[in-house]
Amino acid sequence: MKLFRSTAILVLASFGFSACAEQTAAGGPExxxxxxxxxxxxxxxxxxxxQSGFKINxxxxxxxDAIKARYGVPEKLASCHTAIVDGYVVEGHVPAGDIQKMLQAKPQVAGLAAxxxxxxxxxxxxxxxxxxYQVVSFDKAGKAEVFAEHGDNR
Structure with a gap:
C-alpha cells in the first residue's frame, strides 16, 4: 500500500509539473x-x-536599492524597476521587443537597461x-554597450 501511495504521488506530481511547464510555455517567459x-x-x-507575452510575477x-545591488545593476544604469527573466536583469523601461531579442540571442551579458x-x-x-534613448546591455563588471536605439529618429 505504501508503494502504491508513493507511486500515485509521483505520478500526480509529474502531471502537476507538466501542467505548470505547459502553462509557462503558453504564457511566455516568466x-x-x-x-x-x-x-x-x-x-x-x-x-x-x-501584452507582449511575458508571464509576470x-x-x-x-x-x-537593495534589489538593484543584489542583481548587480550599475548605479549609472539605474531606473525605477528591476526585472529578472531567464537569468538576465532588465532595468527600467526596456521595450519588450528588445528583451525578446536578448532572450533569443542569449548574449553573454548580465542584462539590459534603459x-x-x-x-x-x-x-x-x-x-x-x-x-x-538607448537601451544598453551590461556585463557583471558594469561595462555597457548600446543594444538598441529608440525615439523619433529611429
Missing part, C-alpha cells in the same frame, strides 16, 4: 519584476510586458513626446 509601491509608470510597463519592494526614465519608452508615454 519575469519577476521588483518595483516600488508608489510608482505608476512601473505598472504601465508591467502591462506592456504582459509582480513583487512590491520598499528597498529598491537608464533613467526616457519619455516615450513603454510605460513612460506622455502624449506625443518621444525622446530618443
Amino acid at each position: 519575469m519577476t519584476v521588483y518595483r516600488s509601491p508608489t510608482c505608476g509608470c512601473c505598472g504601465k510597463w508591467l502591462e506592456h510586458a504582459r 509582480d513583487v512590491i519592494s520598499d528597498d529598491m 537608464p533613467g526614465m526616457p519619455m516615450g519608452s513603454p510605460g513612460m508615454e506622455m502624449g506625443g513626446r518621444h525622446d530618443t
